[in-house]
Amino acid sequence: MATGRQIPAGRIPLCQQHQYTMAGHRPDPRDRGAHRRRDGGRKSLMRLLVTGASGLLGLNLALEASQHHTVFGVVRENPIKLDAFEVLQTDLLAPKAVEDMLEHIQPDAIIHCAALAHVDACEDDPTEARRINAELPGFLAAKTAEEAIPFVQVSTDGVFDGQRGDYTEADEPNPLSIYARTKLEGEGYVSEFHPGAIIARANMFGWSPSGQRSLAEFFYNNLSANNPVKGFTDVYFCPLLVNDLAQILLAMLDKKLTGLYHTVSSDCISKYDFGVAIARRFGLDESLITAISVDDAGLSAARSPKLTLSSEKLARDLGQPIPTIEEGMERFHSLHKENYPQKLQEMRGVPSKS
Template sequence: MKILITGASGLLGRSVFKLLDSNPELSVTGTAHSRAGDRLLRLDLNDSAAVRETLQKVQPHVVIHCAAERWPDRCAEDPDAAWKLNVRSTEELAQLCSGAGAQLVYISTDYVFDGAEPPYSSDDRPNPINFYGRSKLAGEEAVLENGDHWVLRLPLLFGPVTQLRESGVTALLETLRNPEPVALDDWAVRFPTSVEDVAEVLAQCLQKIRAGSRFAGIYQWSGDTACTRYQLAKMVADSCGLSADHLSGDPAPQFAEPRPRNCQLDKSRLTDMGIVAGESLEKQLARYLAPFL
């Protein structure tokens, strides 16, 4: 089976590429834009001719679309660029994949929900409250309307990073090392999810597809630990042997962009298929932060 991964130089794409590429039964090609090289093809997803040429060259059976603008504040600061990548280029990619006979897997977010009535099943009605969530929901709709494709929604991601600020989770190590007192969000509930776990989930999905299973519509995956940013910072402190005494929790934080309260995702559609992944959040934090201690 031939697999093409967009955004293979990013936080999620790197782990997906690494795991799938280690499977001798798969032929995996990764693409990147600003960080191409090292086995990754340079591809501007906003260049439809280049996308078409890449699909013709690789002839993938499945395209895993990891590339996106995933920072809510950055989306709000430059909405045109975010919409162009998260929606317009995604719609074109879905259409081109359909024409090339490839199935597209679109990586989406828990922020398509408003966070008022968790947990959310894949069939629940989305109601995003910020621009990022609206752009990803529009991307979902574009994908599902333009071929036999499917969506995988994910919450807050973290994992092996090249720099701490690549994930809001690992960035907390810098917050802990700064002795200045700071109040962290103790209102919004998040579910940190390892990109290595997501890669394992995608690998199992591909195995089922190769065995004849059909994937269609919307699927969801999530870590199991619920925590606010303040609670997560204390977990990072415990994992790294650092003090969190200079931190405090803010029960009414002010966000530049609105955040939902709790978008817990129901992942039973995948677990009912026998798909599993994950170890404790504490072990994952310790492993991913060890190189920076």
């Protein structure tokens, strides 16, 4: 590497073994690049590796990408069962796991979605949060840079303190929570070890394999059961439908973009109004939503109140408009009518006990 700084994962006290299982045959490393082909008007196929493939973004992204590419999805403890792409179960924090994975898959690009994303869990275990959210992305970035493999690091809008809002990529971050601080540290490692990488600060909603991973699912599940819920009137965000985010990340790779981007919706909304929008879209009772201040919620980790980010740079460099929240909400509803949530949940396997 050009830098003399130690690859961060080398400092992690890792376990001695890692589980590594995958359906299918081992590709010949000599064939890397030769597997690309064109099918009619379709784009060139690439071998895309997606980490966190059992999560909200990872699974939706892998499914989206599998329509045009050969996809390999990495999971740690939550195996999934499907035919759309190959599933690799491994602990990326284990010794040699990353090196073995890269040798085994020979990917043309990697989108790193895996993270410890539960904000309060990060407060409870900051060491683990740093291992997963900061050091692992840095190690992946360093290893992919050595092989000139395009790398996308999915980060968070939470790197800002939310005091001002309307943040651009040029604004100085000031994270409030351990989760956000470790994600920002991961950004730093990635940009240092892989200067050509994409860092995508995101906020998303959508359907997940567990049915419980996004704010949209929280409102839908509770309102459908006639359960009262609370919505913050003083916390604003710019969430993209996860399916739209998946398409954008793939387009960024296709365009060979590099550097930092805000991959968020083109408009913003309070979390209370977001819940009301869900209720109205699905014909549910919006009176079940009580408007409250985040200061009265008793949360253990600080939340940034105004995470309104500008996606103008992204729209300009992609050469296309970024979807609005309303457009995402409409597609979210359409996916529900197509039984997409049920299809995702059917892909869940039995959680690993290891």
